[in-house]
Amino acid sequence: PRLLLTAGIHGDELNGIAVLHRLAATVDPAKLAGTLTLVPGLNPPGLLQSTRQWTPDWSRSAPNLNRELPGKEGGSAIADFAGRLWSRLIRSNADSAVDLHTQSRGTAYMMYAFASTPRTRRMAELVAPDIIKMDKGDKGTVENTLTDDGVPAITLELGRPEMFDDTMIARAESGLTNLMRELKMLPGKVTPPPAGLTVANDIVAVRARLPGWARLLLPIGSAVKKDQPIAEVRDAFGRSLETVVAPADGRINMITTDPRVAAGDTIARIVWWSPDPACQNGC
Ligand SMILES: [Zn+2]
Known part of the structure; x- marks a missing residue:
């Protein structure tokens, strides 16, 4: 199995980056079956400028990289960047995927997952957020572009932007480890989804x-x-x-x-x- 975990496609949404740092430190390659690919920053210009968008532009009209997949190599600057991400990094490394986000500046989420199919709902349940939203999604996202191409993927939202929230980070690390157990990538017993999980549509x-x-x-x-x-x-x-x-x-x-x-x-x-x-x- 190949599990792809990505973070930072929106450059002010940071908790996921710390989650990937922790998994990189704690997953023992000797005990891992398959391939775990961690990408702690899909949007370098956004991260450098602390903006959700792809260019150094604070406006909401600047391009959103998470609407541009699968992109097109040789197209416009953002289409080319998205196309390279898609074909050389994302698609080729994934049988399953989780794309980590937070809410945007000035707002906060619960720990909240988006899923669109029975399999992705199951993946979200194993990660144990507070709320799962069944959602047809948006065109061009990592989640929906992968799921539409046959790779089950979820978006996982981890609270607030512009910070490392230790509670959220620890919960996500634990939930993603549980998903890896279900995928038979790590040894250990799979924890069933919590009873109080809210599923909304x-x-x-x-x-x-x-x-x-x-x-x-x-x-x-x-x-x-x-x-x-x-x-x-x-x-x-x-x-x-x-x-x-x-x-x-x-x-x-x-x-x-x-x-x-x-x-x-x-x-x-x-x-x-x-x-x-x-x-x-x-x-
Ligand atoms: Zn986001």
């Missing part, structure tokens, strides 16, 4: 209607009921402008950590399981 963004200072009323991970207050937005003098309520029953999987919100900004996201059979692998 739908998501909604909860947005501020007005600009101001947002304050969350509930911590990330909270279960919420429809119409339950989850945040307040206040004006420059601290007067309440609005109370933001949950639009559906579910669980908060993402929050803003920056209280400055513009009209329409996302304050939180809520995930839940839709019983619609068409949503089994994501709505």
Whole structure:
């Protein structure tokens, strides 16, 4: 078996890099069956500039390398870079893959995995995040480009950007080791997925209607009921402008950590399981 673990395709999302450093230090090659490939930084320009994007550009319109796969060698600069990553590094080293991320600057996730098929859901369960989201995904991501090409892959989100969070890093190291046991790459008993694991297949963004200072009323991970207050937005003098309520029953999987919100900004996201059979692998 060949397992590919990648991190840092978004250059301000750092926890995954530390996870790969730890696996490099702790996996004993003498006990390893197959090939473990660790790539602790798919996006060097983004890492050097501490930006999610591929070029030294802070704007959200700069190219997102995780929408460019499989790329095209000899194409535009980013297509060529993505094409080389795909054909010379990613595809040729993977029977299974996990691409490590965090939420973006100013926001935080739970430990949260994206999967799109029964096999990738199983992989995500073995890694034991807080929440799994069944999701058809986006074109050009490492995860979806591999899965569509017959290599089961998941995206694993590890909390906040721009830091090394020891708890997240240790949980991911442990979960990925468990996945390697299931793949028969490492000896040892496979730990079954935790009983309390939330699996969702739908998501909604909860947005501020007005600009101001947002304050969350509930911590990330909270279960919420429809119409339950989850945040307040206040004006420059601290007067309440609005109370933001949950639009559906579910669980908060993402929050803003920056209280400055513009009209329409996302304050939180809520995930839940839709019983619609068409949503089994994501709505
Ligand atoms: Zn990312």
